[in-house]
Amino acid sequence: MSRPWPVIVLGGTGYVGGEMLRLVAGHPQLVLASAVSTSRAGGAVAASFAHLSPSYPEARFVSLDTAVERLGDAPHWVVLSAAPHGASAEMVVRLLDAADSAGVELTVVDASADFRFSDANAFEGVYGQPHSAPGRLPEFHCAVPEHADRIDTPHAAHPGCFATAMLLAIVPLVQAGASTTSFHVSAVTGSTGAGRTPRVTTHHPVRQSNLFAYLPLAHRHAPEVRALTRAATGRDIDLHFVPHSGPLSRGIHATIFAERGSGNDAADLYALLTEYYAGSDFVGIELDPPRVKDIVGSNYARLSVTAADDTIVVCSVLDNLVKGAAGGSIQWVNRLLGLPETLGLTTPAAGWV
Numbered sequence: 001m002s003r004p005w006p007v008i009v010l011g012g013t014g015y016v017g018g019e020m021l022r023l024v025a026g027h028p029q030l031v032l033a034s035a036v037s038t039s040r041a042g043g044a045v046a047a048s049f050a051h052l053s054p055s056y057p058e059a060r061f062v063s064l065d066t067a068v069e070r071l072g073d074a075p076h077w078v079v080l081s082a083a084p085h086g087a088s089a090e091m092v093v094r095l096l097d098a099a100d101s102a103g104v105e106l107t108v109v110d111a112s113a114d115f116r117f118s119d120a121n122a123f124e125g126v127y128g129q130p131h132s133a134p135g136r137l138p139e140f141h142c143a144v145p146e147h148a149d150r151i152d153t154p155h156a157a158h159p160g161c162f163a164t165a166m167l168l169a170i171v172p173l174v175q176a177g178a179s180t181t182s183f184h185v186s187a188v189t190g191s192t193g194a195g196r197t198p199r200v201t202t203h204h205p206v207r208q209s210n211l212f213a214y215l216p217l218a219h220r221h222a223p224e225v226r227a228l229t230r231a232a233t234g235r236d237i238d239l240h241f242v243p244h245s246g247p248l249s250r251g252i253h254a255t256i257f258a259e260r261g262s263g264n265d266a267a268d269l270y271a272l273l274t275e276y277y278a279g280s281d282f283v284g285i286e287l288d289p290p291r292v293k294d295i296v297g298s299n300y301a302r303l304s305v306t307a308a309d310d311t312i313v314v315c316s317v318l319d320n321l322v323k324g325a326a327g328g329s330i331q332w333v334n335r336l337l338g339l340p341e342t343l344g345l346t347t348p349a350a351g352w353v
C-alpha cells in the first residue's frame with residue numbers, strides 16, 4: 001500500500017464535515033491533515049465532535065490560511081468540501097490556485113451545490129447568486145457515482161441527499177424507457193438535513209413526533225435532479241417534488257411515482273433495477289419496501305419497486321449525511337485516486353439507533 005493521502009476537510013464543524021472526519025478516520029488510505037473551520041480555528045475537533053475523540057484526541061481545527069500554508073508538505077492532497085454553497089467554491093478555488101502555484105496536486109470532491117451545475121447561469125437561476133468561479137466548472141463532474149462509469153475531470157461534485165435518493169430510482173427507469181418521463185416524488189428527511197445551525201423547524205419540540213411538508217414543488221433539488229438526469233441519460237424529465245421534515249435525526253425515505261412504459265410488470269422492473277445496480281456494492285434492490293434503519297450511518301442505499309395498473313412506485317432510502325453527502329464524496333475520492341470504490345465505506349448500518 002502507498003502512503004495515505006493527506007486530507008483537507010472544509011466546513012469542518014458542520015454535520016457533513018463531521019461525517020467526513022469520521023469516515024476519513026476509518027479509511028486506510030486517507031489521513032486527516034487539515035480540518036478547516038472558519039468559526040472555531042484553534043479549537044479541538046473533539047470539543048465539536050465528542051464521538052470522534054478516540055480518533056482525533058489531539059487534532060485542532062485550522063484556518064484556511066493554515067491549510068494553504070501546509071500545501072507544500074505533500075505532493076498530492078485530497079480536499080473534501082462540506083462548506084455551504086457560495087463559500088465552498090471560493091475556498092476550493094483558493095486551494096486550487098495555491099496548489100497550482102506550489103506545484104502540488106489536489107483531488108477535490110465537493111458536497112455543496114457549487115459544482116453541481118455545469119452551467120454558471122443554471123446555478124445562478126437556482127441559487128440566486130452569480131457563480132464565483134465559472135472558469136473552474138469544467139474541472140468538475142457531478143453525478144451519483146453509480147451513474148458515471150468513467151469521468152474525465154480531475155474533480156467531482158456529489159449531488160445532494162434528496163437528489164441522490166431520487167436519482168437512484170429515476171436514472172435507470174429513464175435510461176431503459178421503462179417509465180414515462182414525468183415523476184412525482186414525496187420524500188421525508190431527518191433533521192440533520194438542515195445543518196447544524198438551529199432553526200425553528202429543527203427545534204426538538206417542533207420536530208419530534210411531527211411530520212410536515214416544506215417548499216412543495218419549489219425545492220432547489222428539483223432543478224438539480226432534472227439537470228443530472230439529463231446529464232446521465234440525455235433525456236429531459238418533469239419532476240414534481242414535495243419534501244417533508246420527519247421525526248428522525250438522519251435518513252431519507254423517498255417515494256417516487258411514475259407511469260409505466262408498456263409491458264413492464266413489477267417483476268420486470270425489479271429485474272431491471274437489479275441488473276442496473278448489479279455492479280454496485282452500495283445500492284441494493286429489495287423485494288419489500290426498505291426502512292430507514294436498514295441504512296442509517298452507512299453508505300448503503302436500498303430501493304424497492306412495485307407496479308399496478310399504470311403506476312410504478314419506487315421506494316428509496318439512504319443516509320443523508322453518508323450516501324447523500326460524506327460517504328458518496330469519499331466514494332468519488334476512491335474512484336478519482338484509483339482505489340477500490342468501497343475502501344473505508346463498507347461498515348454496515350447500526351440497525352438500531
Ligand SMILES: NC(=O)c1ccc[n+]([C@@H]2O[C@H](COP(=O)([O-])OP(=O)(O)OC[C@H]3O[C@@H](n4cnc5c(N)ncnc54)[C@H](OP(=O)(O)O)[C@@H]3O)[C@@H](O)[C@H]2O)c1
Nearest residue numbers: 011013014015016037038039084087112193195196320325
Ligand atoms: N446536511 C445534509 O444532509 C447534506 C446533504 C448533502 C449535502 N449537504 C451540503 O453539505 C454542505 C454542508 O451541510 P451541513 O448540513 O453540514 O451544514 P452545516 O452543519 O451548517 O455546516 C456547514 C459548515 O460550513 C461552515 N461555514 C458556515 N458558513 C460559512 C461561510 N460563510 N464560509 C465558510 N464556511 C462556512 C461552518 O463550519 P466552520 O464554522 O467550521 O467553518 C459550518 O459548520 C452544504 O453545502 C449542504 O448543502 C448537506
